[in-house]
Amino acid sequence: MEHRTLHRSGFGRSRGSAPHFVRFMLAERKPHRSGPVCVTELMGAPYLARMPAQPAPSPISPRAKDLFGLDRSYTFLNHGSFGSCPLQVLAAQDRSRREIEARPIELLGRRVEELLQPARQAVAAFVQADAAGLGFMVNATEGVNAVLHSIEWQRGDEVLALDMLYNAVRKSVQRLGVSHGITLREVVTPSEGWSGEKLANLLIDAIASQTRLVIVDHVTSPTAIVVDVQRVIQACKARGILVLVDGAHAPGMLDLSINGLDADWYTANLHKWTCAPKGCGMLVTAPQHRNATHPLATSHHFGLAYTKEFDWQGTRDITAWMHAGTAIEFFAQFGWNRVREHNHSLAVWAHNALCEAWSVAPLTDASGSSMGSMCAVRVPKATRMKHASVEDLARVLYERERVEIPVIDWKGEWHVRVSAHIHTAQEDILRLADAVRAIGR
Numbered sequence: 001m002e003h004r005t006l007h008r009s010g011f012g013r014s015r016g017s018a019p020h021f022v023r024f025m026l027a028e029r030k031p032h033r034s035g036p037v038c039v040t041e042l043m044g045a046p047y048l049a050r051m052p053a054q055p056a057p058s059p060i061s062p063r064a065k066d067l068f069g070l071d072r073s074y075t076f077l078n079h080g081s082f083g084s085c086p087l088q089v090l091a092a093q094d095r096s097r098r099e100i101e102a103r104p105i106e107l108l109g110r111r112v113e114e115l116l117q118p119a120r121q122a123v124a125a126f127v128q129a130d131a132a133g134l135g136f137m138v139n140a141t142e143g144v145n146a147v148l149h150s151i152e153w154q155r156g157d158e159v160l161a162l163d164m165l166y167n168a169v170r171k172s173v174q175r176l177g178v179s180h181g182i183t184l185r186e187v188v189t190p191s192e193g194w195s196g197e198k199l200a201n202l203l204i205d206a207i208a209s210q211t212r213l214v215i216v217d218h219v220t221s222p223t224a225i226v227v228d229v230q231r232v233i234q235a236c237k238a239r240g241i242l243v244l245v246d247g248a249h250a251p252g253m254l255d256l257s258i259n260g261l262d263a264d265w266y267t268a269n270l271h272k273w274t275c276a277p278k279g280c281g282m283l284v285t286a287p288q289h290r291n292a293t294h295p296l297a298t299s300h301h302f303g304l305a306y307t308k309e310f311d312w313q314g315t316r317d318i319t320a321w322m323h324a325g326t327a328i329e330f331f332a333q334f335g336w337n338r339v340r341e342h343n344h345s346l347a348v349w350a351h352n353a354l355c356e357a358w359s360v361a362p363l364t365d366a367s368g369s370s371m372g373s374m375c376a377v378r379v380p381k382a383t384r385m386k387h388a389s390v391e392d393l394a395r396v397l398y399e400r401e402r403v404e405i406p407v408i409d410w411k412g413e414w415h416v417r418v419s420a421h422i423h424t425a426q427e428d429i430l431r432l433a434d435a436v437r438a439i440g441r
């Protein structure tokens, strides 16, 4: 990997002052630190002297952080778990909640489908899916469960997935295994050297005669890899095997065309990277499965039509669904391509900067070819040695260093998963670099 020194990278001194890069850090870092920060301490850090060749992307907006309600007393690098909804979108949701509370019978009883239709159209256009096959769900977990409970299983059927699958999905299949006599087989993946193509090939090579359903994550949760799901879907179709894509992280992170992928089912969250209000998920179903695919809650519209069934799953708060389109429009002011590109470039930059800062080897291609807007970086040995468990390290990072970041134990090795959205700044990544090194000293 090519690196530039501080001098060559263009972070040069203006006459008589600290390098502007360092000054930026000093200004931004103060609220996070209990002790003073001195320039020599910063300049002595190896990551400052050996920044990656590629500069970090410019912020989308100088006010990007102000657009979210995130608590500024700590550094938030875990957008991936639950997302964060912009204040403007929350305000619109709040107005809809009040309107529904004012006229519940009219709005929920008589006009629910009319209220959800524009949101469904907006989401369908955003992810390039057929609106007639797009049902709102609370989250991807529910989407996976709806599919698992809609398939007519035969005893001995197998569900195949990578061992990187989301644990809630694992448990959902295991639970069904007890009642329906199906098994889950997990393909063993390597502890490092991940790529989207390699993971797809591992899954395809493991398909067997008893495989009935393949579940493939579009973006893996523990390792943050964008899997080549197109390849998996094509292989499944060629063999007559059902395929469910768990795209929990995909909308807003990737430029999606669900129609183009042509999976049997595609479930996803809009509250993660599209930043819709919490509880906004969806299940997109191919035409041939729509009659047989149902939400988990059987209600009045059972068997009438796909979208009718999903629109009414009993009384619930529909405002997160109603405002999926508001979130899509919110980011459209910057341009979605620009937002995705910013987040991806920052994740790639973070990956390379942290590998350098901690002197650890990359777990995936440093160019970012298998990354979306998250990256996994190994925790350096010195930091790991001080803690009994990943939970312990995550707690110290949060409570002492004021950095919110997931620490993951993957096959006995530890890594952090860094998320980059428009509220994430280069300085936040450097704060993490510093915190992990400080813990290891």
Ligand SMILES: Cc1ncc(COP(=O)(O)O)c(C=O)c1O
Pocket (backbone or CB within 6 Å): 080, 081, 139, 140, 141, 142, 165, 166, 168, 169, 217, 219, 220, 221, 246, 248, 249, 269
């Ligand atoms: C791959 C994957 N599937 C499913 C989920 C579950 O999402 P939710 O809790 O919103 O249902 C996640 C959450 O991070 C995930 O990463």
